[in-house]
Amino acid sequence: MVSILICQSICFLVDIRVILNDFKYKKADWFILFVLFPALLLLYQYAQSLAIVGYQVMFLLYILLITRDIKVSIVIEAISFTLNTIADHFADILTRNFNSNTFYILFFILINCLFVLVMYFLLKRMRSIGPSKKLLVSNLETIVSLISITIITLMIIMTEIIKDNPFDNVVYNVIIMFLIAIMLLAASYYKMMRLKRTFIIRSKDQRIKNDNRYIYEMEKHYAELRKFRHDYQNILLSMDEYIETDDFEGLKKYYNTSIKPISSQLNHQKYGLEDLSRVGNKELKSILFNKLYSAQMSGIEVSFECKKLITDFYVDSLDLVIALGIILDNAIEETKQQTDGFIQAGIFSDDSEITIIVQNSIRDNEVPVWKMRVKGFSTKGNNRGVGLSNLSEIIDRNHALTLETMKKNRIFLQKITIEMGDSRID
Amino acid sequence: MKWVIAELIKIFVCEDDPKQLEQIVSYVKNYLLIENLDMELVLATEDPHEVLKYLEKNKVDRALYLLDINLNADINGIELADKLKERDFNGKFVFVTSHSEMVFLTFKYKLEALDYILKDDSKGLQKRVIEVINACNDLFNRSGVDNEVYYQVKTGNHVRSIRVRDILFFESSVVPHKVIVHLLDGQFEFYSTVKELEFENDAFFRCHKSYVVNVNNIKSIDRHTREITMVNGEKIISSVLACRKLVKMVQE
Known part of the structure; x- marks a missing residue:
């Protein structure tokens, strides 16, 4: 019986780690070895019902040690426990005739592995469509999870352990548990879909707002051009006058006082963002305009270059938009602190790749690039540098993307390269 | 002539x-x-x-x-x-x-x-x-008269030359077939595997399943924790066997 207990615990552990999508060694693992196992064995000597309750409390503690979030822990506990119990019941039903522990363990592991695999791919899919990778859990879900745990535990104690595991009850219970599991799955799938929809709607709203602003800026720009044309014509007319009368001295004076200042003024009023019209992807154009324009408004010198029309960016636009957003936000945050900061962005393409470059001036600091990329690093205190490690995550989940980060001569450069060709498989 | x-x-x-x-x-x-x-x-x-x-x-x-x-x-x-x-x-x-x-x-x-x-x-x-x-x-x-040694990285249709003395180490990415090269002033990714890189230059040494280190840019090696500190302070880990070899190499 001890081997069964240990086998179940290990499977439980695997379930938890798969749901957390984290397979690294943790200090909390010692808890399993030195607290959980001994305590379970002790409780089991005493009474099986106590062992089951203890089993759950212990694992809940273990998840809590890893996640440090009670709500998330309860939900993960509920999912793992339900899977674990269903696997146990199936294995029990299938091997009851053999009356052998080895057979039971074999089947139990097999069924559990099957569940884990299904779970793994399901979660992977959910993570890939979800806007945020963090597990967000509402109060309702926590309560539902708590209720399911209680029901299942009571069911097992009342109808199985006390009555010495009659076969019929085990079958009934597995059916009920199965139904509970399906119900929970359906509910969470529905929630996922709703989250995705609100996210899409929100980003669309943002895009429309940005598009409107873009159009407004274009119109303003156009009006200025019209005014300039008017001035230009006037200048030509007056120059005509000087030439007709052969007044070369006057022309010289007129040039120096009236024309030259306009020319230098034109240089300063460089708009810098005209090339955005060559970015053929709406989402990308929108984020670039939104960030660069707001940077320009806060006094940062901004330029954007794109000489060839690019319509297809080959990777998921949403990922690219998030990645660019992080890069641009960092650039803006840094340049805002400087008196004459600048941001230069550009997109280039050739036959094999598209390159997106953002570089900005930085203040003097001795922090090497690798330190900036560590999670949580920021020159402005804790918890603000999450961006760069999120960026790596996005790059890592798109095989066609590669990232370059350089810091040289007081310039910080980030370059995303999109490899064309083999991208759509992901 | x-x-x-x-x-x-x-x-x-x-x-x-x-x-x-x-x-x-x-x-x-x-x-x-x-x-x-x-x-x-x-x-x-x-x-x-x-x-x-x-x-x-x-x-x-x-x-x-x-x-x-x-x-x-x-x-x-x-x-x-x-x-x-x-x-x-x-x-x-x-x-x-x-x-x-x-x-x-x-x-x-x-x-x-x-x-x-x-x-x-x-x-x-x-x-x-x-x-x-x-x-x-x-x-x-x-x-x-430039006798600087360069390592050439192919990215797409482009060939990029980096000075070997600027290279700290190569790290295999979590994504298969992607390698991150760490330089003195930054880092970038390209498509390759650390397995292939090991033999590209005499100074490159495979110190771990997922690292190839430039021996000339090591600042110190901790033999107990098997941690290698690079000249810019960045740290990587070494395997037991490689660590012993590496200490010998650096001492020579």
Whole structure:
């Protein structure tokens, strides 16, 4: 019986780690070895019902040690426990005739592995469509999870352990548990879909707002051009006058006082963002305009270059938009602190790749690039540098993307390269 | 036996405004006359196709191209540079541009231009022309005696040369077939595996399943924790076996 207990615990552990999508060694693992196992064995000597309750409390503690979030822990506990119990019941039903522990363990592991695999791919899919990778859990879900745990535990104690595991009850219970599991799955799938929809709607709203602003800026720009044309014509007319009368001295004076200042003024009023019209992807154009324009408004010198029309960016636009957003936000945050900061962005393409470059001036600091990329690093205190490690995550989940980060001569450069060709498989 | 004399560095100027072309040409000619550099002005033209034609007919070894951006022809200076690069990989490009046509990132990262000259500043024009001629001359003459070791990385259609002494280590990415190279002043990813990289240079050593370290850039090794500290403070881990070998290697 001890081997069964240990086998179940290990499977439980695997379930938890798969749901957390984290397979690294943790200090909390010692808890399993030195607290959980001994305590379970002790409780089991005493009474099986106590062992089951203890089993759950212990694992809940273990998840809590890893996640440090009670709500998330309860939900993960509920999912793992339900899977674990269903696997146990199936294995029990299938091997009851053999009356052998080895057979039971074999089947139990097999069924559990099957569940884990299904779970793994399901979660992977959910993570890939979800806007945020963090597990967000509402109060309702926590309560539902708590209720399911209680029901299942009571069911097992009342109808199985006390009555010495009659076969019929085990079958009934597995059916009920199965139904509970399906119900929970359906509910969470529905929630996922709703989250995705609100996210899409929100980003669309943002895009429309940005598009409107873009159009407004274009119109303003156009009006200025019209005014300039008017001035230009006037200048030509007056120059005509000087030439007709052969007044070369006057022309010289007129040039120096009236024309030259306009020319230098034109240089300063460089708009810098005209090339955005060559970015053929709406989402990308929108984020670039939104960030660069707001940077320009806060006094940062901004330029954007794109000489060839690019319509297809080959990777998921949403990922690219998030990645660019992080890069641009960092650039803006840094340049805002400087008196004459600048941001230069550009997109280039050739036959094999598209390159997106953002570089900005930085203040003097001795922090090497690798330190900036560590999670949580920021020159402005804790918890603000999450961006760069999120960026790596996005790059890592798109095989066609590669990232370059350089810091040289007081310039910080980030370059995303999109490899064309083999991208759509992901 | 025949003595091989290094060919002169050829200078090309392409500018559609005859007045400005004349101006630049005179600056170049005057400077070459005074300084007696191993350079010659071979072509000054308003037509970009003439430059292309010259390269089709003649072999060009070392060249400096001074190009205007807006050429008033079917191709502009950037496209011209793109085409010239296909024929003359070593050529140095300098763009003569007005402030409003300025495309800094394109010059630097796409065309790898040597420099650019702003023509709005007519007074500084001569000074800038002289500066780029000197810079180009230095560059070509230095590359002759350059015994720096480079490691070449292929990314897409491009080959990128990095100095081996700038490389700290290679790290395999969590994504298969992607490798992150850590340099003194940054890092970038490319498609390869650490397994292949190990044999690319004598200084590269596979110290772990997922790391290849440049032995020359190690600052210290902790034999107990098996942690390797690089010259910039970055730390990587080594396997037990490799750590022993590495300590020996570094001691030698």
